[in-house]
Amino acid sequence: MAGPGDQLKLFILAGEPSGDRIAADLVRRLKQRVPLAFSGVGGTELQAEGLHSLFPMSDLAVMGISDVLLRLPLLLWRVEQTARAIRKARPDIVVLVDSQDFSKLVARRLKMFGFAGSLILYVAPSVWARAPQRAAKLKPFFAEVLAVLPFEPAVMERLGGPTTSYVGHPALGERLSRNALERGPLVLLPGSRDGELRRHLDLFRQVAERIADHPAVDGIVIPTLSSLHDRMVRETAAWAVPVRVVSDRAARADLYRQAVLALAVSGTVTLELAFAQVPEVVTYVLDPHQARIYARHGRPPVALPNIILGRPAVPELVQSAPDSEVMLAAVRVLLNDKKARQDQIAAFGELSNLMETGEDRFPRQDPADRVLAHWNQRPLSAS
Incomplete structure (x- = not known):
């Protein structure tokens, strides 16, 4: 002993x-x-x-x-x-x-x-x-x-x-309590691995450029790792809309309090958004091998809030080929419907309580x- x-x-x-x-x-x-x-x-x-x-x-x-x-x-x-x-x-x-x-x-x-x-x-x-x-x-x-x-x-x-x-999960310690906002930043979370960024970043650009003038959107923000900060600044510099890149954890927490909606690649970050009560659209663009496995297993849910709750609390878009139109439509639906965003927040409260206790x-x-x-x-x- x-x-x-x-x-x-x-x-x-x-x-x-x-x-x-x-x-x-x-x-x-x-x-x-x-x-x-x-x-x-x-x-x-x-x-x-x-x-x-x-x-x-x-x-x-x-x-x-x-x-x-x-x-x-x-x-x-x-x-x-x-x-x-x-x-x-x-x-x-x-x-x-x-x-x-x-x-x-x-x-x-x-x-x-x-x-x-x-x-x-x-x-x-x-x-x-x-x-x-x-x-x-x-x-x-x-x-x-x-x-x-x-x-x-x-x-x-x-x-x-x-x-x-x-x-x-450590993010449980950052739970927030809030209602759906009328207006705020649109948060983009395109992943952190090289493959994820290659498959998602340009897709997110297409959505951001066409949704930035929506009355509920007050700017486009990408929270990222400090190691990726300079890369994100470089890669978004030529976008047709201004993008703010933040890598400080405190800045990310403040951003989540202000965000009207997030567009996120499937992964642990979808739980962080749920704990922060940020309404979200979840997506993932598969490589060919992943697409075959995903189809073989019957296209199961991939968004962690949906998996944990056992129901489709958030929209998820799993794609074999990038389709910005489908993603743009899903984002626009939520931006136009405050009640739908509030329903997500209610579901996130249920999810957080379950994860607090087990x-x-x-x-x-x-x-x-x-x-x-x-x-x-x-x-x-x-x-």
Whole structure:
């Protein structure tokens, strides 16, 4: 068992901005509880907590088979590099945040090395959407999965996956309370990965240029990461309408309070918008491989608010080819209908309450508690 004053040795890896935020929140929670020494891979948020990243997090921020194939040699090297670094550091606990395929490859490599510490996967894979057989395949690798969606522990249990606990999402701490606004900025969230930006940014431009003069729209704003700020400024400089780019977290929070509507690429940001009670239209342009998989699985919902609530609370537009007309129409419908925006806000309140508490059998837990539970179980001679 861990003794009083012992130092927790943690290796933590985040492969993309949403995971970086989750990982940084976990590190902050652990620092409040125990002496902590940590290493790993992360972005600006983990680095702000003192992490010296093993390599740039952006190396892992890929989505879609075409993006993966382009970076496959680098990704395979990063798997080996990560596993070797963990083996050398001999941490008590490894937390791999999201980046599902990469995380599983690292876990498999660590098992081959005979790594004796606890491996925790933070953010459950979407086995409920496709490939349910993946749940049981995770069990040999991970001591526990920390889920950010309230229904996932029950799903993982039913499918024979690892022990799974619901821990909520850091953005829950930024819940707002407000009504639909008559007028405000239109927020554009075109993604953060290179592939997402390639597929969505010009599409968002076409919508913005044709909706900017709507009486409910008071300017176009793109909140982004600090690492993408200059790129967004450059790429929007030639747009036919002025665009304000913000990358400061406080500025983003202020923007959400003022926003009339958001157009967002499907992902964790759709939950952040819901917690901030910003009405939204959710979209995603698939690459050809993603489109085939999506069709094969019956075109399931992709917007997290819709998935969690089990109903179409927000419009979602999943496209195999970019279609600005369809997107423009969906945005215009919401801008013209304040009651529809207010209905979304009411649904977001229901969603936030559910995510605050979790389900009856799987109530929300503190992620630091779950990590420390594994640390406290280790023999005193370990590490």
